[in-house]
Amino acid sequence: MIELQNLEKRYTNPQTGAEVYAVKHLNLTFPDGEITALLGPSGCGKTTTLRMINRLIEPTGGRILVGGEDTRNVRPEVLRRRMGYVIQQIGLFPHLTVAQNVATVPDLLGQAKATTQRRVLELLDLVGLEPGQFAHKHPHELSGGQQQRVGVARALAADPPVLLMDEPFGALDPLARERVQDGFLDIQRRLKKTVVMVTHDIDEALKMGDKVALMNAGELAQFGTPDDLVRRPVSDFVRQFLGEDALLRQLAGRRAGELARPAAPGQNVQNLPRVDSTLDARSALSVMLRERAEAVAVMDGEQVRGVLNWHDLGPRE
Numbered sequence: 348m349i350e351l352q353n354l355e356k357r358y359t360n361p362q363t364g365a366e367v368y369a370v371k372h373l374n375l376t377f378p379d380g381e382i383t384a385l386l387g388p389s390g391c392g393k394t395t396t397l398r399m400i401n402r403l404i405e406p407t408g409g410r411i412l413v414g415g416e417d418t419r420n421v422r423p424e425v426l427r428r429r430m431g432y433v434i435q436q437i438g439l440f441p442h443l444t445v446a447q448n449v450a451t452v453p454d455l456l457g458q459a460k461a462t463t464q465r466r467v468l469e470l471l472d473l474v475g476l477e478p479g480q481f482a483h484k485h486p487h488e489l490s491g492g493q494q495q496r497v498g499v500a501r502a503l504a505a506d507p508p509v510l511l512m513d514e515p516f517g518a519l520d521p522l523a524r525e526r527v528q529d530g531f532l533d534i535q536r537r538l539k540k541t542v543v544m545v546t547h548d549i550d551e552a553l554k555m556g557d558k559v560a561l562m563n564a565g566e567l568a569q570f571g572t573p574d575d576l577v578r579r580p581v582s583d584f585v586r587q588f589l590g591e592d593a594l595l596r597q598l599a600g601r602r603a604g605e606l607a608r609p610a611a612p613g614q615n616v617q618n619l620p621r622v623d624s625t626l627d628a629r630s631a632l633s634v635m636l637r638e639r640a641e642a643v644a645v646m647d648g649e650q651v652r653g654v655l656n657w658h659d660l661g662p663r664e
Protein backbone atom coordinates (compact mmCIF):
# COMPACT_ATOMS: atom_id res chain seq x y z
CA MET A 348 0.00 0.00 0.00
CA ILE A 349 1.31 3.44 -0.94
CA GLU A 350 -0.13 6.35 0.99
CA LEU A 351 0.28 9.96 0.01
CA GLN A 352 -0.40 12.22 2.98
CA ASN A 353 -0.85 15.92 2.39
CA LEU A 354 1.72 15.61 -0.36
CA GLU A 355 2.95 18.84 -1.84
CA LYS A 356 5.47 20.02 -4.43
CA ARG A 357 6.01 23.73 -4.71
CA TYR A 358 8.30 25.48 -7.19
CA THR A 359 9.49 29.06 -7.00
CA ASN A 360 9.53 30.97 -10.24
CA PRO A 361 13.11 32.38 -10.42
CA GLN A 362 11.98 35.50 -12.31
CA THR A 363 8.99 36.58 -10.25
CA GLY A 364 9.70 34.75 -7.00
CA ALA A 365 6.09 33.54 -7.09
CA GLU A 366 5.33 30.08 -5.73
CA VAL A 367 3.46 27.59 -7.87
CA TYR A 368 2.13 24.26 -6.76
CA ALA A 369 2.74 21.30 -9.06
CA VAL A 370 1.02 19.10 -6.43
CA LYS A 371 -1.10 20.39 -3.57
CA HIS A 372 -2.59 18.77 -0.43
CA LEU A 373 -2.74 15.38 -2.09
CA ASN A 374 -4.19 12.59 0.03
CA LEU A 375 -4.41 9.33 -1.81
CA THR A 376 -3.95 5.61 -1.17
CA PHE A 377 -2.87 3.17 -3.87
CA PRO A 378 -4.24 -0.25 -2.89
CA ASP A 379 -1.99 -3.33 -2.96
CA GLY A 380 -2.27 -5.63 -5.93
CA GLU A 381 -4.32 -3.20 -7.99
CA ILE A 382 -3.77 -0.87 -10.89
CA THR A 383 -4.52 2.74 -10.04
CA ALA A 384 -4.65 5.03 -13.05
CA LEU A 385 -3.41 8.52 -12.23
CA LEU A 386 -5.41 10.51 -14.76
CA GLY A 387 -5.69 14.19 -15.60
CA PRO A 388 -5.01 16.92 -18.13
CA SER A 389 -1.47 17.79 -19.13
CA GLY A 390 0.36 19.73 -16.43
CA CYS A 391 -1.96 18.67 -13.58
CA GLY A 392 0.89 17.09 -11.59
CA LYS A 393 0.75 13.37 -12.50
CA THR A 394 4.43 12.88 -13.33
CA THR A 395 5.52 14.97 -10.34
CA THR A 396 3.38 12.79 -8.07
CA LEU A 397 4.75 9.57 -9.55
CA ARG A 398 8.35 10.70 -9.31
CA MET A 399 7.92 11.69 -5.68
CA ILE A 400 6.97 8.07 -4.91
CA ASN A 401 10.42 6.76 -5.91
CA ARG A 402 12.17 9.97 -4.77
CA LEU A 403 13.29 11.11 -8.20
CA ILE A 404 11.64 14.31 -6.96
CA GLU A 405 11.64 15.28 -3.27
CA PRO A 406 8.36 16.66 -1.88
CA THR A 407 8.27 20.13 -0.34
CA GLY A 408 5.57 19.01 2.09
CA GLY A 409 3.63 16.03 3.36
CA ARG A 410 4.85 12.47 3.30
CA ILE A 411 4.66 9.15 1.48
CA LEU A 412 4.31 5.80 3.23
CA VAL A 413 5.14 2.57 1.45
CA GLY A 414 4.02 -0.46 3.43
CA GLY A 415 3.70 1.91 6.40
CA GLU A 416 7.30 3.14 6.13
CA ASP A 417 8.05 6.82 5.51
CA THR A 418 10.02 6.95 2.25
CA ARG A 419 12.26 9.70 3.69
CA ASN A 420 13.75 7.00 5.90
CA VAL A 421 14.57 4.71 2.98
CA ARG A 422 17.61 5.33 0.78
CA PRO A 423 16.46 6.16 -2.78
CA GLU A 424 18.38 3.27 -4.36
CA VAL A 425 16.85 0.83 -1.86
CA LEU A 426 13.41 2.29 -2.48
CA ARG A 427 13.79 2.02 -6.26
CA ARG A 428 14.72 -1.64 -6.03
CA ARG A 429 11.18 -2.22 -4.74
CA MET A 430 9.67 -0.17 -7.55
CA GLY A 431 9.90 -0.94 -11.24
CA TYR A 432 9.71 2.17 -13.38
CA VAL A 433 8.37 2.26 -16.94
CA ILE A 434 8.35 5.44 -19.01
CA GLN A 435 7.08 6.38 -22.44
CA GLN A 436 10.50 6.91 -23.97
CA ILE A 437 11.32 3.42 -22.71
CA GLY A 438 15.00 4.22 -22.24
CA LEU A 439 16.32 0.90 -23.50
CA PHE A 440 20.09 0.81 -23.91
CA PRO A 441 20.60 0.76 -27.71
CA HIS A 442 23.93 -1.09 -27.65
CA LEU A 443 22.63 -3.92 -25.43
CA THR A 444 20.54 -6.86 -26.57
CA VAL A 445 16.99 -7.38 -25.39
CA ALA A 446 18.17 -9.99 -22.87
CA GLN A 447 20.92 -7.71 -21.56
CA ASN A 448 18.46 -4.83 -21.23
CA VAL A 449 16.08 -6.94 -19.16
CA ALA A 450 18.99 -8.20 -17.03
CA THR A 451 20.28 -4.71 -16.14
CA VAL A 452 18.83 -4.49 -12.64
CA PRO A 453 19.48 -8.10 -11.51
CA ASP A 454 23.06 -7.67 -12.80
CA LEU A 455 23.42 -4.46 -10.80
CA LEU A 456 22.14 -6.28 -7.75
CA GLY A 457 24.78 -8.95 -8.27
CA GLN A 458 22.27 -11.75 -8.77
CA ALA A 459 23.78 -15.06 -9.93
CA LYS A 460 24.12 -15.20 -13.74
CA ALA A 461 22.23 -18.47 -14.12
CA THR A 462 19.30 -17.20 -12.04
CA THR A 463 19.13 -13.99 -14.06
CA GLN A 464 19.34 -15.92 -17.33
CA ARG A 465 16.35 -18.04 -16.34
CA ARG A 466 14.40 -15.02 -15.13
CA VAL A 467 15.03 -13.10 -18.37
CA LEU A 468 13.65 -15.95 -20.46
CA GLU A 469 10.59 -16.23 -18.20
CA LEU A 470 9.95 -12.50 -18.43
CA LEU A 471 10.27 -12.35 -22.20
CA ASP A 472 7.76 -15.20 -22.39
CA LEU A 473 5.52 -13.36 -19.96
CA VAL A 474 5.40 -10.19 -22.05
CA GLY A 475 4.77 -12.19 -25.21
CA LEU A 476 8.21 -12.00 -26.83
CA GLU A 477 9.39 -15.46 -27.85
CA PRO A 478 12.89 -15.64 -26.25
CA GLY A 479 14.47 -17.63 -29.10
CA GLN A 480 13.43 -14.95 -31.53
CA PHE A 481 13.97 -11.79 -29.48
CA ALA A 482 16.57 -12.29 -26.72
CA HIS A 483 19.54 -11.48 -28.97
CA LYS A 484 18.00 -8.67 -30.99
CA HIS A 485 18.88 -5.03 -30.40
CA PRO A 486 16.20 -2.42 -29.61
CA HIS A 487 16.34 -0.82 -33.08
CA GLU A 488 15.29 -4.15 -34.60
CA LEU A 489 11.98 -4.09 -32.68
CA SER A 490 8.68 -2.31 -33.26
CA GLY A 491 7.52 0.33 -30.77
CA GLY A 492 5.14 -2.14 -29.15
CA GLN A 493 7.86 -4.78 -28.80
CA GLN A 494 10.26 -2.23 -27.27
CA GLN A 495 7.57 -1.26 -24.78
CA ARG A 496 7.16 -4.92 -23.82
CA VAL A 497 10.90 -5.11 -23.18
CA GLY A 498 10.53 -2.02 -20.98
CA VAL A 499 7.84 -3.80 -18.95
CA ALA A 500 9.95 -6.97 -18.70
CA ARG A 501 12.92 -4.93 -17.49
CA ALA A 502 10.82 -3.19 -14.83
CA LEU A 503 9.66 -6.61 -13.60
CA ALA A 504 13.14 -8.15 -13.61
CA ALA A 505 13.94 -7.61 -9.94
CA ASP A 506 10.41 -8.75 -9.08
CA PRO A 507 9.46 -5.50 -7.31
CA PRO A 508 6.08 -5.39 -5.54
CA VAL A 509 5.40 -1.94 -7.01
CA LEU A 510 5.36 -0.75 -10.61
CA LEU A 511 5.38 2.94 -11.45
CA MET A 512 4.42 3.65 -15.05
CA ASP A 513 4.40 7.07 -16.74
CA GLU A 514 2.35 7.14 -19.95
CA PRO A 515 3.84 3.71 -20.65
CA PHE A 516 1.92 3.04 -23.85
CA GLY A 517 1.51 6.64 -24.98
CA ALA A 518 3.87 6.48 -27.95
CA LEU A 519 2.19 3.45 -29.57
CA ASP A 520 -0.31 3.51 -32.42
CA PRO A 521 -3.85 2.56 -31.34
CA LEU A 522 -3.66 -1.07 -32.45
CA ALA A 523 -0.29 -1.78 -30.83
CA ARG A 524 -1.41 0.10 -27.71
CA GLU A 525 -4.50 -2.07 -27.39
CA ARG A 526 -2.39 -5.20 -27.73
CA VAL A 527 0.22 -4.16 -25.16
CA GLN A 528 -2.54 -3.02 -22.77
CA ASP A 529 -4.28 -6.38 -23.02
CA GLY A 530 -0.94 -8.15 -22.56
CA PHE A 531 -0.22 -6.09 -19.48
CA LEU A 532 -3.65 -6.79 -17.96
CA ASP A 533 -3.01 -10.47 -18.53
CA ILE A 534 0.34 -10.26 -16.73
CA GLN A 535 -1.17 -8.25 -13.90
CA ARG A 536 -3.90 -10.84 -13.31
CA ARG A 537 -1.11 -13.27 -12.49
CA LEU A 538 1.43 -11.04 -10.74
CA LYS A 539 -0.89 -8.70 -8.79
CA LYS A 540 1.62 -5.88 -8.48
CA THR A 541 0.75 -2.57 -6.93
CA VAL A 542 0.67 -0.44 -10.06
CA VAL A 543 0.49 3.33 -10.39
CA MET A 544 -0.09 4.15 -14.05
CA VAL A 545 0.04 7.78 -15.16
CA THR A 546 -2.03 8.58 -18.22
CA HIS A 547 -3.87 11.52 -19.78
CA ASP A 548 -5.86 9.04 -21.89
CA ILE A 549 -9.36 8.60 -20.47
CA ASP A 550 -9.97 5.36 -22.37
CA GLU A 551 -6.75 3.89 -21.05
CA ALA A 552 -7.57 4.90 -17.45
CA LEU A 553 -11.08 3.42 -17.60
CA LYS A 554 -9.83 0.21 -19.21
CA MET A 555 -6.70 -0.41 -17.15
CA GLY A 556 -7.53 1.05 -13.74
CA ASP A 557 -9.07 -0.98 -10.95
CA LYS A 558 -9.18 2.49 -9.45
CA VAL A 559 -8.84 5.88 -11.07
CA ALA A 560 -7.41 8.97 -9.37
CA LEU A 561 -8.37 12.00 -11.40
CA MET A 562 -6.23 15.08 -10.75
CA ASN A 563 -6.88 18.71 -11.57
CA ALA A 564 -4.31 21.49 -11.10
CA GLY A 565 -2.24 19.56 -8.58
CA GLU A 566 -5.20 18.40 -6.52
CA LEU A 567 -7.32 15.28 -6.39
CA ALA A 568 -10.62 15.72 -8.22
CA GLN A 569 -11.98 12.21 -7.59
CA PHE A 570 -10.76 8.78 -6.56
CA GLY A 571 -12.83 5.68 -7.21
CA THR A 572 -13.55 2.80 -9.53
CA PRO A 573 -14.04 3.61 -13.22
CA ASP A 574 -17.73 3.04 -12.54
CA ASP A 575 -17.71 5.64 -9.76
CA LEU A 576 -16.21 8.30 -12.00
CA VAL A 577 -18.37 7.50 -15.00
CA ARG A 578 -21.66 7.10 -13.17
CA ARG A 579 -21.15 9.19 -10.04
CA PRO A 580 -18.90 12.14 -10.89
CA VAL A 581 -18.46 14.34 -7.82
CA SER A 582 -18.03 17.64 -9.69
CA ASP A 583 -18.57 19.42 -12.98
CA PHE A 584 -14.84 19.12 -13.63
CA VAL A 585 -15.00 15.31 -13.44
CA ARG A 586 -18.12 15.18 -15.61
CA GLN A 587 -16.66 17.50 -18.23
CA PHE A 588 -13.24 15.86 -18.25
CA LEU A 589 -14.74 12.41 -18.86
CA GLY A 590 -17.22 13.79 -21.42
CA GLU A 591 -20.82 12.97 -22.26
CA ASP A 592 -19.73 9.72 -23.89
CA ALA A 593 -17.92 8.47 -20.76
CA LEU A 594 -20.17 5.45 -20.47
CA LEU A 595 -19.48 4.42 -24.08
CA ARG A 596 -15.75 4.91 -23.52
CA GLN A 597 -15.89 2.65 -20.52
CA LEU A 598 -17.80 -0.01 -22.46
CA ALA A 599 -15.13 0.15 -25.17
CA GLY A 600 -12.63 -1.18 -22.64
CA ARG A 601 -14.75 -4.12 -21.49
CA ARG A 602 -15.32 -7.45 -23.23
CA ALA A 603 -18.80 -8.73 -23.96
CA GLY A 604 -17.69 -12.00 -22.33
CA GLU A 605 -17.01 -10.27 -19.00
CA LEU A 606 -20.46 -8.70 -18.89
CA ALA A 607 -22.49 -11.63 -20.20
CA ARG A 608 -25.08 -13.13 -17.84
CA PRO A 609 -27.12 -16.31 -17.92
CA ALA A 610 -30.23 -15.97 -20.07
CA ALA A 611 -33.36 -14.98 -18.17
CA PRO A 612 -36.07 -17.67 -17.84
CA GLY A 613 -38.01 -17.70 -21.05
CA GLN A 614 -35.46 -15.58 -22.95
CA ASN A 615 -34.98 -17.14 -26.38
CA VAL A 616 -31.23 -17.06 -26.96
CA GLN A 617 -31.46 -18.71 -30.37
CA ASN A 618 -33.18 -15.67 -31.88
CA LEU A 619 -30.67 -13.14 -30.61
CA PRO A 620 -27.92 -11.66 -32.77
CA ARG A 621 -24.60 -13.25 -31.89
CA VAL A 622 -21.35 -11.59 -30.88
CA ASP A 623 -18.01 -13.11 -29.95
CA SER A 624 -17.14 -13.01 -26.24
CA THR A 625 -13.91 -11.12 -27.05
CA LEU A 626 -15.81 -8.27 -28.76
CA ASP A 627 -15.74 -5.02 -26.78
CA ALA A 628 -19.03 -4.11 -25.11
CA ARG A 629 -19.39 -0.86 -27.02
CA SER A 630 -19.36 -2.74 -30.32
CA ALA A 631 -21.82 -5.24 -28.86
CA LEU A 632 -24.14 -2.33 -28.08
CA SER A 633 -23.68 -1.14 -31.62
CA VAL A 634 -24.83 -4.57 -32.87
CA MET A 635 -27.95 -4.26 -30.69
CA LEU A 636 -28.73 -0.86 -32.22
CA ARG A 637 -28.17 -2.12 -35.75
CA GLU A 638 -30.27 -5.25 -35.23
CA ARG A 639 -32.87 -3.41 -33.13
CA ALA A 640 -32.36 -6.07 -30.47
CA GLU A 641 -32.45 -5.55 -26.72
CA ALA A 642 -29.84 -8.24 -26.17
CA VAL A 643 -27.15 -10.25 -27.92
CA ALA A 644 -26.00 -13.83 -27.40
CA VAL A 645 -22.34 -13.88 -26.33
CA MET A 646 -20.53 -16.77 -27.97
CA ASP A 647 -17.38 -18.75 -27.27
CA GLY A 648 -17.10 -20.18 -30.75
CA GLU A 649 -20.33 -22.12 -31.27
CA GLN A 650 -21.02 -22.28 -27.52
CA VAL A 651 -23.35 -19.72 -25.91
CA ARG A 652 -21.56 -18.18 -22.92
CA GLY A 653 -24.48 -15.97 -21.92
CA VAL A 654 -26.55 -12.97 -22.82
CA LEU A 655 -25.73 -9.28 -22.82
CA ASN A 656 -28.80 -7.11 -22.25
CA TRP A 657 -28.75 -3.43 -23.13
CA HIS A 658 -30.23 -2.49 -19.76
CA ASP A 659 -27.27 -4.15 -18.03
CA LEU A 660 -25.04 -1.61 -19.79
CA GLY A 661 -26.81 1.47 -18.50
CA PRO A 662 -26.48 3.27 -15.16
CA ARG A 663 -27.17 1.06 -12.19
CA GLU A 664 -29.13 1.70 -8.97
Ligand code: ADP
Binds near residue numbers: 358368369387394
Ligand atom coordinates in the same frame (compact mmCIF):
# COMPACT_ATOMS: atom_id res chain seq x y z
P1 ADP B 1 1.73 16.13 -15.85
O1 ADP B 1 2.62 14.95 -15.72
O2 ADP B 1 0.40 15.94 -15.22
O3 ADP B 1 1.58 16.59 -17.28
P2 ADP B 1 3.80 17.49 -14.31
O4 ADP B 1 3.75 16.77 -13.03
O5 ADP B 1 4.90 17.16 -15.24
O6 ADP B 1 2.40 17.36 -15.06
O7 ADP B 1 3.86 19.06 -14.00
C1 ADP B 1 2.95 19.69 -13.11
C2 ADP B 1 3.21 21.18 -13.10
O8 ADP B 1 4.43 21.46 -12.45
C3 ADP B 1 3.27 21.81 -14.47
O9 ADP B 1 2.61 23.04 -14.42
C4 ADP B 1 4.75 21.99 -14.68
O10 ADP B 1 4.99 23.09 -15.52
C5 ADP B 1 5.26 22.24 -13.27
N1 ADP B 1 6.65 21.78 -13.11
C6 ADP B 1 7.09 20.53 -13.26
N2 ADP B 1 8.42 20.43 -13.03
C7 ADP B 1 8.83 21.69 -12.73
C8 ADP B 1 10.09 22.29 -12.41
N3 ADP B 1 11.22 21.54 -12.33
N4 ADP B 1 10.13 23.62 -12.17
C9 ADP B 1 9.02 24.36 -12.24
N5 ADP B 1 7.80 23.88 -12.52
C10 ADP B 1 7.69 22.57 -12.78
Ligand code: MG
Binds near residue numbers: 394395
Ligand atom coordinates in the same frame (compact mmCIF):
# COMPACT_ATOMS: atom_id res chain seq x y z
MG1 MG C 1 3.57 13.80 -17.28
